[in-house]
Amino acid sequence: MSELKTSFIGIESPNPFWLASAPPTDKAYNVNRAFEAGWGGVVWKTLGEDGPPIVNVSGPRYAAMHGKDRSVIGFNNIELITDRPLQTNLEEIAQVKKDWPDRALVVSLMVPCTEEAWKSVLARVEDTGADGVELNFGCPHGMSERGMGAAVGQVPEYVEMVTAWCKQYSGLPVIVKLTPNVTDIRQPARAALKGGADAVSLINTISSVMSVDLDSFSAVPTIDQRATHGGYCGPAVKPIALHMVSDIARDPDCAGVPISAIGGVSNWRDAAEFILLGAGNVQVCTAAMTHGFKIIDDMVDGLSRYLARMELSSVGQAVGQAVPSLTDWQHLNLNYTVKAQIDQNLCIQCGRCHIVCEDTSHQAISARMNGRRHYEVVEEECVGCNLCVTVCPVENCLTLRTLENEVDLRTGRMIKSEEKIQWTAHPNNPMAAPDA
Amino acid sequence: MELIATAHNGPAGIAAARLGEEDCRHNFCEMHSPLEANGARVEAERCYFCFDAPCLEACPTGIDVPGFIRMIANHNPAGAAGLILQENIMGGTCARACPVETLCEHACVRNQDDDRPVTIGLLQRYAVDQALDQDVNYFSRASDSGRSVGVVGAGPAGLACAHRLAVMGHSVVVYEAREKTGGLNEYGLAAYKMLNDFAQRESRFITSVGGIEIAHGKTFGHDFSLADLRDRHDGVFLGLGLGGGNTLGIPGETSAGVEDAVDFIDRLRQATRLSSIPVGKRVVVIGGGMTAIDVAVQAKLLGAEDVTLVYRRGPEQMKASAKEQDFARIRGVTIRFWAQPESVVHQDGSVTGVEFHVTGGPDGQRRPPNFVLDADMVFKAIGQAPQPLAEALAGFKRERGRLVVDANRLTSQAGVWAGGDCIAGGDDLTVSAVQDGKLAANAIHETLSAGGTD
Numbered sequence: 001m002s003e004l005k006t007s008f009i010g011i012e013s014p015n016p017f018w019l020a021s022a023p024p025t026d027k028a029y030n031v032n033r034a035f036e037a038g039w040g041g042v043v044w045k046t047l048g049e050d051g052p053p054i055v056n057v058s059g060p061r062y063a064a065m066h067g068k069d070r071s072v073i074g075f076n077n078i079e080l081i082t083d084r085p086l087q088t089n090l091e092e093i094a095q096v097k098k099d100w101p102d103r104a105l106v107v108s109l110m111v112p113c114t115e116e117a118w119k120s121v122l123a124r125v126e127d128t129g130a131d132g133v134e135l136n137f138g139c140p141h142g143m144s145e146r147g148m149g150a151a152v153g154q155v156p157e158y159v160e161m162v163t164a165w166c167k168q169y170s171g172l173p174v175i176v177k178l179t180p181n182v183t184d185i186r187q188p189a190r191a192a193l194k195g196g197a198d199a200v201s202l203i204n205t206i207s208s209v210m211s212v213d214l215d216s217f218s219a220v221p222t223i224d225q226r227a228t229h230g231g232y233c234g235p236a237v238k239p240i241a242l243h244m245v246s247d248i249a250r251d252p253d254c255a256g257v258p259i260s261a262i263g264g265v266s267n268w269r270d271a272a273e274f275i276l277l278g279a280g281n282v283q284v285c286t287a288a289m290t291h292g293f294k295i296i297d298d299m300v301d302g303l304s305r306y307l308a309r310m311e312l313s314s315v316g317q318a319v320g321q322a323v324p325s326l327t328d329w330q331h332l333n334l335n336y337t338v339k340a341q342i343d344q345n346l347c348i349q350c351g352r353c354h355i356v357c358e359d360t361s362h363q364a365i366s367a368r369m370n371g372r373r374h375y376e377v378v379e380e381e382c383v384g385c386n387l388c389v390t391v392c393p394v395e396n397c398l399t400l401r402t403l404e405n406e407v408d409l410r411t412g413r414m415i416k417s418e419e420k421i422q423w424t425a426h427p428n429n430p431m432a433a434p435d436a
Numbered sequence: 437m438e439l440i441a442t443a444h445n446g447p448a449g450i451a452a453a454r455l456g457e458e459d460c461r462h463n464f465c466e467m468h469s470p471l472e473a474n475g476a477r478v479e480a481e482r483c484y485f486c487f488d489a490p491c492l493e494a495c496p497t498g499i500d501v502p503g504f505i506r507m508i509a510n511h512n513p514a515g516a517a518g519l520i521l522q523e524n525i526m527g528g529t530c531a532r533a534c535p536v537e538t539l540c541e542h543a544c545v546r547n548q549d550d551d552r553p554v555t556i557g558l559l560q561r562y563a564v565d566q567a568l569d570q571d572v573n574y575f576s577r578a579s580d581s582g583r584s585v586g587v588v589g590a591g592p593a594g595l596a597c598a599h600r601l602a603v604m605g606h607s608v609v610v611y612e613a614r615e616k617t618g619g620l621n622e623y624g625l626a627a628y629k630m631l632n633d634f635a636q637r638e639s640r641f642i643t644s645v646g647g648i649e650i651a652h653g654k655t656f657g658h659d660f661s662l663a664d665l666r667d668r669h670d671g672v673f674l675g676l677g678l679g680g681g682n683t684l685g686i687p688g689e690t691s692a693g694v695e696d697a698v699d700f701i702d703r704l705r706q707a708t709r710l711s712s713i714p715v716g717k718r719v720v721v722i723g724g725g726m727t728a729i730d731v732a733v734q735a736k737l738l739g740a741e742d743v744t745l746v747y748r749r750g751p752e753q754m755k756a757s758a759k760e761q762d763f764a765r766i767r768g769v770t771i772r773f774w775a776q777p778e779s780v781v782h783q784d785g786s787v788t789g790v791e792f793h794v795t796g797g798p799d800g801q802r803r804p805p806n807f808v809l810d811a812d813m814v815f816k817a818i819g820q821a822p823q824p825l826a827e828a829l830a831g832f833k834r835e836r837g838r839l840v841v842d843a844n845r846l847t848s849q850a851g852v853w854a855g856g857d858c859i860a861g862g863d864d865l866t867v868s869a870v871q872d873g874k875l876a877a878n879a880i881h882e883t884l885s886a887g888g889t890d
Contacts, residue, residue, distance in 0.1 A: 068481040070474070348548035351487030367488065393484050394549050 002307035004300060006040070006315050008280045009173045009198040009258050011131040013040035013104035015300050016315050017271065020262050020283035021045050021108035021134060021177070024293075026082055028092035032099070037293035038300060041104025043201075043283060046081035046136045047089050049111040049121060054083040059223035063210035065236065072290045074236035076210045078221065078228055080142045081110050086124070094128040106175065110136040110148050113158060115165050122170040132173035135166060137188070138204020140181050141230050150204070153179035156191035163195025175260060178202040178244075180237075185244040186251045193257055200248065201260035201283060203241045205231025234286040238264030242277055249278025249323045267295070268302030275315060276322035330423040337408050337415045338384035338400040340364070340377045346397035349373045353388035353398055361387050379409040439463055439767060445717075445739040449786075449812045450693060452714040454739025460710035463737035464628045467763070468558060473513075476562040480509035482546065483554045490543035491556060496867045497524035497874065501540055505559055517567030518574050520560055523874075525599045526592055528568060528638050529621050530867045531561035532629045535726065537759040539867070568641055575645045578605035583884045586611065586669035588656045591619020592866045593856030594675030595642050596873030597880075602647035604881045609669070610648060613655040617643070619677055619856075621866060623702045626730035627710070628737070657828030666851065671880045674839065674847070674854035675873060679824025681816055684722065688780030693787035697721065697731035697817035704734060713738060716813025720790050721745040721769075722777055723817030725755040725864075731815045732769045743769045744809055748776040748795050778806060780814060787814050822858060835860035844879035845872050851888075853880055 004015040018041035019025050019034055026045040034042060048054055056079055065074035082089060097105045107130045111117040125133060137153030144151040152158045159176065166174045176192035178185060180203035189200050207229050211220045219227035241263025248254045261279030265271050266287040274282050287295055303315075312318045342353070342365075354365040354375050364381035365388060368374060377388075384400060392398040403415040425432050440463055445454035455463070471479060483505040491501040500519050507516035520527035536542075536557040544553030567574070583606050587594045590612035598608040616622050618635035625635075643650065654660060656676060665672045681696030683689060693716065704713050719740045721732040724747035732745045747754055750773050751761060761771055774796035781789040789810045794803040822829075822837035833840045833848035838860040845853045855872025862868055 069478050348545040349486075349490070350484040350545045351489075352484060355487035373488070373490070 001304045002312060003314050004040075004304055004307075006281055008104070008260065009132070009175070011041070011104045011106065011173060012102070013281070014038075014102060015040035015296075016275070016281035016303075017296060017299050018042055018104060018106070018260070018281060018283045019288060020285040021136065022285040022289070023077075023079065024285060024288050027084065027089075028096050031092075031096050031105075034288075034293050034296075035096075035100045035103050038296045039103070039293065040281075041106065041131075043106045043108050043134050044089070044093055044130075046108040046110045046139070047086055047121065047125070048081050049117050050086045053085055054080045056080055056083050057223050060221035063221040063230070064234075065210065072234055072286070074208075074210075074232060075234035075286045075289070076205070076208045076230035076232045078141050078230040081108075081136070081139070086121075090124055090128050093125075093130055097129045097131075104132075105130050106132045106134050108134045108136050108177070110139070110143060113147060113152060113162060118162060118165045119169040122166060122172070126170055126172055130172070132175060132198075133166065133170065134175040134177050134201060135162060136177050136204070137162070138177045138179040138202075139231060140179060140205060140207040141228065150179040150181050150207075153177075153188055153204070154182055156187045159188045160191040160195035163192050163197045167196035173198040175199045175201050177204055177262075179204045180240060180244055180263075181207050185247050186254065189248045189251070189257070190253050193254060197257075199258035199260060199280070200254075201262055202248070203237065203244050203263045205233045206237055206240065208232035233264065234290075235264045235266050235270075238266075238270060238273075242273060245274060245279055246277040246323060246326050249320060250326055268299045268306060271299060271303055272306055272318070273322075275318045276320070277326075278320045278323050280319055281315070332422065333420040334423060334426060335415065335419050335421045337403040339379050339382045339403065340384065340386075340388050341399055341401045342375055342377060343397050343399070344374075346394050347375060348394055348397075349375065350393060351375060352391045352393065356387055356391050361385060381410060383410065439737070445741060448717050450714045450716050453711045454715060454717075455711060457709050457711040460738060464631070464710060464734075466631060467628055470565065471555075471558050471562045476508050476513070476559060477511070479555055480505045480559060483509070484545060486545055490545060491540040491554075494539045494543035495523075496539070496865065497530075497871045499523045499527070499540075499560070501556055504563060505554065505556070508559055508563055513563045513566040514570065514572050516559075516563035517572065520564055521567070521574055524867065524870050525596050525642055525874075526621070526638060526866060526870045527560055528564040528634065528641075529592070529625075529630070530870070531557050531564060532634065533621075533625050534865065534867050535757055535760065537757050568637065575599075575603050577603055577645060577647055580607070581605040581884065583607070583670040584609070584668070585671040585673060585880060585884075586665040587673045587675060588665070589619060589675035589677055589856070590614075590617040590639070590650055591675055591677050591856055592621060592869035593873040593876075594619070594673065595639065596870040597673045597675065597853075597855065597877045598648045598873075599642045599645060600874055600877035601880060602645050604877070606647070606670075606881070606884065608648045610650045611654040611656065611660065611665075612650055612652050615652055617650055617652075619675075623705055624698060624727075625705075625866075626701065626734055627704055628734070629730075630705075657825070662828070662831075662852070670851075670884055672852045673873070673876050673880065674852065674858060675856045675869070676825060676854075676858040678820035678822050678857045680821060682818045682821045684777055684780075684816055684818065686777055686779050688782050688787070691780050691782035691787045692785055693812055694780055694814045694816065697723065697727050697815040698820060700731055700815060701727070701734065704738075710738065715740050716811065717741045718809075718811050719743045719813045719815065720809050720811040721815045721817055722790070723747065723815075723819075724749070724753070725817060725819065726760060727819075728815075728817035729756045729760045729764045729769075731817055733764050733767050735813070735815070736768050740813075744772060745769055746772045746775050746777070746790075746792060746809070748774070750774060750796075775807070776802075781808060787811060790814055819864075820857065825858065838862075843875075845876035846879060851883075 006016045021043040025042045061079045067073040139149035143149040176197040258280045261274035262283040265282045271282045354367045357365045364378045389398045404417045440459040485502045489502045504516040504519040540556045541553040587610045617639040622635040715738045719735045736743045775792040778791045789808045791808045839854045853876035856869035
């Protein structure tokens with residue numbers, strides 16, 4: 001079992017699992033329960049400026065995309081930032097930090113884009129003894145209509161400006177939470193760094209319309225026959241989050257920036273993937289909102305055992321290990337060749353591999369042999385696309401075999417393992433640099 | 437389900453009301469709880485939507501099983517029922533009575549990967565029940581062809597044939613000896629498989645398409661002849677079923693208390709009060725098919741104290757599947773293999789037991805000594821015989837009494853088709869009878885359309 005204690009931009013926590021700024025961290029009651037369950041830290045649900053509290057809808061604020069057995073695959077919400085008075089939140093934050101000194105307690109903030117508003121709230125947060133602040137430049141619904149949240153995160157100049165104010169008026173570490181609702185995530189990340197951010201966290205939720213009620217002709221969640229777009233999260237967004245996290249991790253202009261990864265982290269495996277792609281810790285919300293806080297047990301145990309199995313003694317040693325594997329398409333080895341292969345002992349003869357290949361791909365899996373159901377790869381046609389492996393319901397029945405020093409029956413070419421060729425140097429590429 | 441205790445219920449001999457009516461109703465509950473909407477979708481998601489699916493090949497009526505299951509998964513049970521009924525108008529009964537563990541579910545590839553097939557039967561029932569509940573209309577008749585077909589027997593074969601012919605625009609008269617429509621669906625399947633008068637419900641659905649007249653109380657060879665049918669109609673379909681039970685051919689067989697299982701089930705199915713059906717305290721069932729299981733289980737559910745099913749060969753040879761054997765055992769039936777009845781033991785004209793010899797020798801030969809099972813009621817469940825039809829069918833080519841038909845279910849006589857239990861080579865299943873009726877209807881339609889057979 002490896003050590004999970006982490007120090008993220010100087011903020012220590014017993015494990016790298018923080019609860020993201022969201023309903024689970026809206027008040028002391030929930031946060032105390034989370035810490036009792038074993039969570040390493042929380043980002044307290046976003047505080048706004050002092051004044052009349054935020055008003056939330058009293059109709060449904062969540063909706064979900066369900067998978068088999070009604071498992072929650074995707075989730076969206078139209079909830080705003082905290083709707084409790086600022087002073088109440090600040091008092092609870094101070095008390096919780098006092099009660100749980102070993103846990104990370106970061107406070108999420110979202111106030112209007114004026115220097116005075118940020119200056120004022122930062123001072124009051126600093127008084128609570130919190131470990132840091134996270135700037136909510138991400139929420140895509142509701143608050144963005146009022147010029148906050150994603151409305152700031154989508155303009156790199158604003159990101160830089162507000163980040164700079166926060167560094168100027170507070171000694172607390174500053175994490176900038178980014179919105180994925182942009183074309184190139186590196187732009188706001190670079191802006192945050194320019195403004196002096198200590199770290200970035202991503203992704204916030206994705207603008208989404210969850211579904212449409214087919215009987216009432218109204219989008220969902222429906223508030224008195226009307227609906228609005230919400231923020232999408234949960235397991236379904238993980239691939240998007242992985243891409244954005246790795247884009248920042250790979251960006252020379254962002255080199256070394258600490259990343260707190262968010263987006264569909266449901267278990268230790270998801271967390272490990274984000275860490276390998278450059279995250280220093282992870283934040284979780286949807287998984288807790290669908291199963292409760294107890295999921296932390298599996299996360300902690302699983303990640304610790306995984307690190308030990310990989311002979312990594314700490315989370316820090318794992319951070320970014322998979323980043324070098326990511327490159328641009330043009331740098332992939334076009335000489336690398338695989339063929340699908342079917343383990344006939346495991347094959348249950350459902351024929352899914354055959355029909356998807358036959359109908360939608362390369363006609364590379366035959367369906368019959370001597371008049372009987374029998375599925376076999378036709379290597380002369382197989383391009384190694386992985387579609388059959390993807391649809392095969394039996395684990396390890398269909399796999400890909402790498403050709404090494406043998407002839408590719410499809411192209412007739414001898415595949416030599418030591419010969420690698422990238423598009424940049426490929427003879428078919430008119431732009432190829434001869435010596436690339 | 438928990439069975440109401442069945443030990444020491446009432447006197448020796450044959451008696452009614454061994455259990456109260458309420459307890460009987462409790463015991464005759466659903467064999468499998470029907471699926472509700474979400475449960476059905478979850479189960480439907482287990483289907484791999486196989487290419488050239490083995491379950492489809494295994495279904496005698498060729499229902500597009502993956503197709504209908506996918507519709508259930510996608511919240512379209514009405515569409516699913518449409519696919520089912522298109523191939524099998526008795527999809528509702530088959531979902532309840534088919535030995536799926538030897539047909540579609542046996543073929544399911546999920547037996548290979550997680551040892552549990554998709555529960556195709558329950559899914560089919562879910563879809564069809566939904567459709568019947570919601571009165572979905574699937575069939576409309578083609579314009580009147582002006583041709584008429586006479587169908588003998590309102591059982592699965594006859595009704596399936598009549599329905600398809602009616603859809604294709606022909607007028608159909610179904611001649612039925614008994615008071616009710618449905619044949620063995622109404623009179624022969626176990627009561628716990630066909631709860632809530634399902635056979636009648638399904639019959640009404642089938643005939644609601646129009647163009648089908650059912651003439652009850654008309655017995656073939658008694659009230660009308662083949663010549664009459666040929667006179668009145670342009671084509672004839674015989675879905676006669678079989679006439680009566682086989683005999684054991686052993687001494688004492690005619691003693692009081694020895695009864696054919698089919699007759700007992702018939703009485704039970706028509707009883708308003710289950711508890712009014714007299715049943716023995718100690719019951720012996722002879723046979724190895726589904727009827728043997730059905731009668732043994734029902735005797736037990738009525739409160740018989742001791743029910744033993746005796747089969748002359750082993751569990752693998754038994755026509756009732758291992759699942760059905762287990763089903764009977766769970767309900768308290770004892771199954772004994774490798775024993776054949778030698779004589780019915782009786783006293784004062786009433787049965788007191790059955791003497792068996794053991795058959796389990798290497799070549800199936802008997803192995804002494806014999807043994808006797810005490811019994812006050814004995815059921816013969818050794819298949820039905822075509823003998824009573826011999827006279828009426830004298831002019832047809834037959835095989836062991838049953839009608840010989842071709843692939844289109846045409847008999848040896850032009851213009852006369854046949855299907856269901858009365859034809860040779862069948863397997864005594866509702867689903868096969870439906871397929872016979874369907875194939876014959878297609879062939880009749882083709883013949884009539886070409887101007888043939890008047």
